[in-house]
Structure formats: C-alpha cells, structure tokens
Amino acid sequence: MIYICQNAEFPRPIIPGYNNLVQPADTNLLDLALEHWPERIRPYNRGNILYWQGDPVDYFYVIQKGAVKISSLSSAGKIYSHGILGSGHLLGATDYFLDGIHETTAEVIDKTSLITISISEFQGLITRDSRFSTAVMREMAKEARVHFSKAQDLSFFDAQQRLKHNLIKLADEHGLKNDEGVELGVNITHEDMAELVNANRTTITLCLQELKKLGYLRTEGRRIILIPVDHMNVLDRLSESVVSGGIGEALDFASTASEMGIDPVKVLNALMNGMKEVDRRYAQGQLDVNDIMWSSNHMKEALPIIETAIHQANISLNHLGRIVFGTVQGDIHDIGKTMVSMLLKARGFEVIDLGVDVSAEKFVEAVEAYQPDILAMSALLTTTQLEMKHVIEVLCNAGFRERVKVMVGGTSLTPRFAREIGADGYAHEARGGVELAWSWLSNPNS
Ligand code: B12
Incomplete structure (x- = not known):
C-alpha cells in the first residue's frame, strides 16, 4: 500500500497491529x-591482524576506540578496502550469519x-537480550x-570525488572538530586511501593536491584537516x-558562501573552477x-559579491598579470569580450573590463592608471576594426606603447590585420587569447 501525503497535516493511516514507523530504541552496541x-x-x-580473509569466524569484536581497516583481496590480487571502522x-557478524x-581481512x-x-x-x-539483537x-x-x-560511488563518481566522500566519512567517524573544520583523527596512509577509493597511489596524490588547491583540505605532515562539509557542499x-x-x-x-563566512578566496576559486570546467568541456566539444x-x-553575476568580500577582508590576490580589456569605440558587441575576459579571470589573470564603445583616450588613461601587462581589444565590425589601429597610435604618442603587450580579437579579424596595425598578438577565440596571455607573462622575453 502506498500513501502519498500532500500536506504535513495529513493523518498517517493507523493499521491495527502495525507499529507505525516507530524506530527501535537506539540501543548502543x-x-x-x-x-x-x-x-x-x-x-x-597498528599492524595487528584480527582475522584474515578466509579464516573461520571464531570471535566477534566491538571497537571501543581506534580504527580498523576492512579489506579484501580480489582474485586478480588487488586489495580493495571496504572502509575504516x-x-x-x-566486526564478524555478517560473515558469521x-x-x-x-x-574480509581486519x-x-x-x-x-x-x-x-x-x-x-x-x-x-x-537470545536473552532483545536490546542486543536490535543493536546487532x-x-x-x-x-x-x-x-x-x-x-x-564507484558507478557515478571519479577518483577525486570518491576520495572526497571517503575523507568526509572518515572525518565523520573518527574526526576531531576544531575551529577550521575537522581533523581526520585517523592515521591513514596514501596506500590506505588508494585501497579505499579503488585508485592507485599516484592518483591519490594528485587528487589530494587538487582538493588542497580547491581549499577543501590542508595537510600538516600526516595530519589532514578538512573544512566543514557544509562549506564543501556550497563550494x-x-x-x-x-x-x-x-x-x-x-x-x-x-x-550563501559569503554569509557562511567561507574564505572569499575559496569562493572565488570555486567560481573559477566552474569556468575552467566549462572551458575544458568546450575544448572537448561537449x-x-x-x-x-x-x-x-x-x-x-556572482563575481561582484566575491570581489566585495575579498576587498572587505583586505585580501590581496596573487594574479598572473593584469589586463585592461575593452570593445573599441563605435562597437557595442560585448559577448565575445566578456567570454574572453571571464576565461582570463578563471585562469588567474586580473582583468579590468572597460566595457564597450571605449575611446582611444580611455584605453590610454587606463593603461596609465592601472599599469597593466596587457592591453586587450575586441572589435566585431569591419568599420570599427580600424579603431584598434587608432588606439595603438594614441598609445605610442602618449609614450606608453613599450609598457604593454597589445592583444586584439573579434570575428572578422585576421593575424595579418593584427600585425599590420602594430598589435603584438591576435587570437581567433577565447582559449587562444588565454594561451597567448599566458605565454607572454610566463616568458617575458617573448
Ligand atoms: C549579438 C550580435 C549583436 C548584438 C550585440 C549584443 C551584445 N551585447 O554584444 C546587437 C544586436 C546589439 C548587434 C548590433 C549590431 N550588429 Co551585430 N552581431 C551579433 C552577432 C549575431 C553575434 C556576436 C556575438 O556575440 N557572437 C558570440 C561571441 C562569443 O563571439 P565573438 O564576438 O566573435 O567573440 C569570439 C571571438 O571573436 C574572440 N574574440 C572576441 N573579441 C576578442 C578579443 C580578444 C583580445 C581576443 C583574444 C579574442 C576575442 O573570442 C570570442 C570567443 O571565442 C554577430 C554575428 C556573428 N556570427 O558574429 C553580429 C555581427 C557582429 N553584427 C553585425 C552588425 C552589422 C551589427 C550592427 C551594425 C547591425 C545594425 N545594422 O544595427 C549593429 C552594430 C551595433 C554596434 N554599434 O556595435 C555584423 C558585423 C559585420 C561586419 N563584419 O562588420 C555581424 C557579423 C552580423 C552579420 N553577419 O552581418 N549585434
């Protein structure tokens, strides 16, 4: 019989002799x-074996405190860890029955x-104590x-997500809460984690590094400290x-993340990681x-909130470099510029977006005021492409041309046009623009 309850007031049916969803008392084993x-x-x-896989069950064990790894060996000789209890x-009841x-081996x-x-x-x-049988x-x-x-986990998630879930479970079971979040509280090696997550040790090392970069955990020697789980979920x-x-x-x-008091740099990283994932899927044609x-x-939409929080917390970010970006005068096409600028931000550049219809004088003023490493311009109309040449001329006349690299882009532009107007580089699309900026700033002599 299935009852669909439309509102909370709906009375639950009383079935004679049936104890309506009353949970058995929570007897602690x-x-x-x-x-x-x-x-x-x-x-x-550490290292004591309670029983080996294949041994007969002769004792049961109840853990008072500590940690016991339960694992099994597959016919292919691979160790698979079922959990750290x-x-x-x-221990032992399921096998006994x-x-x-x-x-498994404990x-x-x-x-x-x-x-x-x-x-x-x-x-x-x-047989004597129903509390005990219920607890078992x-x-x-x-x-x-x-x-x-x-x-x-194995069916739906990749190794990094599996590792994260397992660390959360371990923290839940063995963790010690502190101001930062929760310390794992169990002495676990990379090998143990690999068995738990069904991955190899190299993968575990990479996943841990990635989780650290995301700001989800921190390590101190062998100690692992996780941020609170609700913070991870929001990020x-x-x-x-x-x-x-x-x-x-x-x-x-x-x-929500700001209200929860999550470090704004972590919030920014989460946003950027979303955009990196978009870029990755775009490059793969997905x-x-x-x-x-x-x-x-x-x-x-989300960036201003995070930027305000970063500003209020007086945090200075380490950027790869600063870029002043705008769509040239006479042109109000905004979408391509926004895409390129978002990807640049996601990759760690600071972008000062001047908007659309930006005059040569405004570009030059911004170069003077912000001292960027790169000046980037977008133009979508054949009629406004030549405005880029004008900006470069005004920049030269102001004596600032040597201060910045100039990058241009837009549908109808060509590399040849970019060279002829005196730009340092051109990219056909957003990803190419990010690669160009990266190559310039990681190799200043280029
Ligand atoms: C959307 C659009 C508009 C919107 C703009 C809205 C907005 N907020 O941006 C509106 C309706 C306002 C508009 C107006 C006009 N438009 Co219009 N518009 C387009 C359209 C359909 C899409 C442009 C777009 O956003 N593409 C998507 C983005 C993601 O692509 P993207 O801009 O090319 O950017 C990518 C690359 O070029 C590159 N990129 C861009 N900038 C930069 C900069 C750097 C540094 C780098 C590295 C890379 C880079 O990276 C981006 C991502 O890969 C195009 C058609 C087309 N297929 O391009 C016409 C188009 C650009 N428009 C055109 C025209 C003629 C006009 C109008 C003159 C129409 C009119 N008669 O009023 C006006 C001009 C207004 C003005 N003064 O600017 C023509 C331009 C023709 C030409 N060669 O001159 C096009 C090509 C349409 C056509 N086939 O005729 N337009």
Missing part, C-alpha cells in the same frame, strides 16, 4: 558490550581498544548501507552552477558557444 564484558577490553597496535562498530567464514591501523566476544557468548546474549541488526544494516554507498554547488545552473543560481551560492555565454553570465 558498545554500551551493551561494555555492560556485559567490561573485562574484555584489550589494546591493539571506528568506535561502536561490530552467512557461512561462518570471514570474507587490520588495526591505529592504537585501538576492542572487546572480544566468543560465539557462544554472542549467541547467548542475542542495526550494525549489520549500517554495514549494508556502507556497501551500497560504495557501489554508488561544489557554486562550481556546478557556473557550468549548468539557472539564472541567479551562481549569485545565490556565492551569497559544450557550444551558447553554453559558454550562459556560464560567463553566471560568473559575471
């Missing part, structure tokens, strides 16, 4: 084990205390859910909203110019 076998607590050290978990053989990976229970004691308490069932249900979410959603969000979504997530235009607009 560890408390029960301590109540019955307090003298059984034993310390274990902490306080309150029960199935065929009495351990399907290895202690941190200083750990365990309560050991024999089969006869376990069976005895299960709950543990087994949790184990099933972990396997389900692992299967989902993820901000990046996604640049790629595929609706109007105003990126702006909303940027505002997105077209229209998609880029949408994404540029999302980014344009």
Whole structure:
C-alpha cells in the first residue's frame, strides 16, 4: 500500500497491529558490550591482524576506540578496502550469519581498544537480550548501507570525488572538530586511501593536491584537516552552477558562501573552477558557444559579491598579470569580450573590463592608471576594426606603447590585420587569447 501525503497535516493511516514507523530504541552496541564484558577490553597496535580473509569466524569484536581497516583481496590480487571502522562498530557478524567464514581481512591501523566476544557468548546474549539483537541488526544494516554507498560511488563518481566522500566519512567517524573544520583523527596512509577509493597511489596524490588547491583540505605532515562539509557542499554547488545552473543560481551560492563566512578566496576559486570546467568541456566539444555565454553570465553575476568580500577582508590576490580589456569605440558587441575576459579571470589573470564603445583616450588613461601587462581589444565590425589601429597610435604618442603587450580579437579579424596595425598578438577565440596571455607573462622575453 502506498500513501502519498500532500500536506504535513495529513493523518498517517493507523493499521491495527502495525507499529507505525516507530524506530527501535537506539540501543548502543558498545554500551551493551561494555555492560556485559567490561573485562574484555584489550589494546591493539597498528599492524595487528584480527582475522584474515578466509579464516573461520571464531570471535566477534566491538571497537571501543581506534580504527580498523576492512579489506579484501580480489582474485586478480588487488586489495580493495571496504572502509575504516571506528568506535561502536561490530566486526564478524555478517560473515558469521552467512557461512561462518570471514570474507574480509581486519587490520588495526591505529592504537585501538576492542572487546572480544566468543560465539557462544554472542549467541547467548542475542537470545536473552532483545536490546542486543536490535543493536546487532542495526550494525549489520549500517554495514549494508556502507556497501551500497560504495557501489554508488564507484558507478557515478571519479577518483577525486570518491576520495572526497571517503575523507568526509572518515572525518565523520573518527574526526576531531576544531575551529577550521575537522581533523581526520585517523592515521591513514596514501596506500590506505588508494585501497579505499579503488585508485592507485599516484592518483591519490594528485587528487589530494587538487582538493588542497580547491581549499577543501590542508595537510600538516600526516595530519589532514578538512573544512566543514557544509562549506564543501556550497563550494561544489557554486562550481556546478557556473557550468549548468539557472539564472541567479551562481549569485545565490556565492551569497550563501559569503554569509557562511567561507574564505572569499575559496569562493572565488570555486567560481573559477566552474569556468575552467566549462572551458575544458568546450575544448572537448561537449559544450557550444551558447553554453559558454550562459556560464560567463553566471560568473559575471556572482563575481561582484566575491570581489566585495575579498576587498572587505583586505585580501590581496596573487594574479598572473593584469589586463585592461575593452570593445573599441563605435562597437557595442560585448559577448565575445566578456567570454574572453571571464576565461582570463578563471585562469588567474586580473582583468579590468572597460566595457564597450571605449575611446582611444580611455584605453590610454587606463593603461596609465592601472599599469597593466596587457592591453586587450575586441572589435566585431569591419568599420570599427580600424579603431584598434587608432588606439595603438594614441598609445605610442602618449609614450606608453613599450609598457604593454597589445592583444586584439573579434570575428572578422585576421593575424595579418593584427600585425599590420602594430598589435603584438591576435587570437581567433577565447582559449587562444588565454594561451597567448599566458605565454607572454610566463616568458617575458617573448
Ligand atoms: C549579438 C550580435 C549583436 C548584438 C550585440 C549584443 C551584445 N551585447 O554584444 C546587437 C544586436 C546589439 C548587434 C548590433 C549590431 N550588429 Co551585430 N552581431 C551579433 C552577432 C549575431 C553575434 C556576436 C556575438 O556575440 N557572437 C558570440 C561571441 C562569443 O563571439 P565573438 O564576438 O566573435 O567573440 C569570439 C571571438 O571573436 C574572440 N574574440 C572576441 N573579441 C576578442 C578579443 C580578444 C583580445 C581576443 C583574444 C579574442 C576575442 O573570442 C570570442 C570567443 O571565442 C554577430 C554575428 C556573428 N556570427 O558574429 C553580429 C555581427 C557582429 N553584427 C553585425 C552588425 C552589422 C551589427 C550592427 C551594425 C547591425 C545594425 N545594422 O544595427 C549593429 C552594430 C551595433 C554596434 N554599434 O556595435 C555584423 C558585423 C559585420 C561586419 N563584419 O562588420 C555581424 C557579423 C552580423 C552579420 N553577419 O552581418 N549585434
């Protein structure tokens, strides 16, 4: 029978004899084990093996504190880690109820205390104490859910996302909260992470570096400190909203992130990463110019919020270089310029956008005021292309030509035209413009 409830006031049907969704009392397995076998607590050290895959089940273990890695060896000889379990978990029950053989290996990976229970004691308490049997069932249900979410991770997510999910789970289970977020609180190696995420160690190193760059975590020796999970979620959603969000979504997530007090540099990085992803998909042919235009607009909407927060926090950003950009006088085509300028920002350049219909005098004033490394101009009309030549002449007359590299672009421009008007470079589209700027600033003698 399925009931669809349209409003919260709708009364739930009372079925005689059926306990309407009343959850069993949350009996804590560890408390029960301590109540019955307090003298059984034993310390274990990193490297101790509780049982090997293929061993018969002869004991059950309840973790009082510490961390135990559960892994299995595939027929191809690959180790796959099912999880790193902490306080309150029960080891051995599922295998006992199935065929009495351990399907996995349990290895202690941190200083750990365990309560050991024999089969006869376990069976005895299960029949005598319904609280214990409920707690055992709950543990087994949790184990099933972990396997389900692992299967989902493997089917739907890449290694970096899988690593992130696993770190969040570990932090949830073993973490120690602090002002920054949560410290992992478990001694885990890159090898352990690789087994957990089903990736190799090199991938783990790269993914960790990427998560660090995103500002999601920080390491200190072997310590891993994650930012709060709700911060990660907002930053993820901000990046996604640049790629595929609706109007105003990126702006909303940027505002939420600021209200939550997330470091504005991290918020900016999330926005830029969204745009980088757009650029990557565009280069692979998965997105077209229209998609880029949408994404540029999302980014344009959200940027002022973040820039204000950065300004208020008195943070100075390290940019790759400064670019003054505008569409020349007589021309009001804005879209191409905005796209190029957003991609330049996403790649770490500071862009001062002068807008459209910009006179030669305004360009030159901006060069004087902002001292940019590059002056970029856009023109879409054949009639306004020559205005670029005029700007360069005025720049020369003002004595500023040697200060900046000049880059030009627009649909009907050609490399030859760019050379003839005295520009230093031309690019046919946005990506080429970013590459050109990058090559100039990373190699100043070019
Ligand atoms: C949208 C559009 C408009 C919009 C502009 C809205 C806006 N906010 O920008 C409106 C309706 C206002 C408009 C007006 C006009 N337009 Co108009 N417009 C277009 C259209 C359809 C699309 C331009 C566009 O945005 N493309 C998408 C962007 C992403 O591409 P993009 O601009 O080329 O930019 C890319 C590259 O060129 C490069 N790039 C651009 N700038 C720079 C700069 C640097 C430094 C670098 C590295 C790269 C770079 O990177 C970008 C991304 O890859 C084009 C047709 C076309 N197919 O281009 C006509 C077009 C540009 N327009 C044209 C004309 C004639 C006009 C009008 C004169 C029409 C009229 N009779 O009123 C007016 C002029 C107004 C003025 N004074 O500027 C002509 C130009 C013909 C020509 N060769 O001179 C075109 C080509 C249409 C045509 N086939 O006739 N237009």
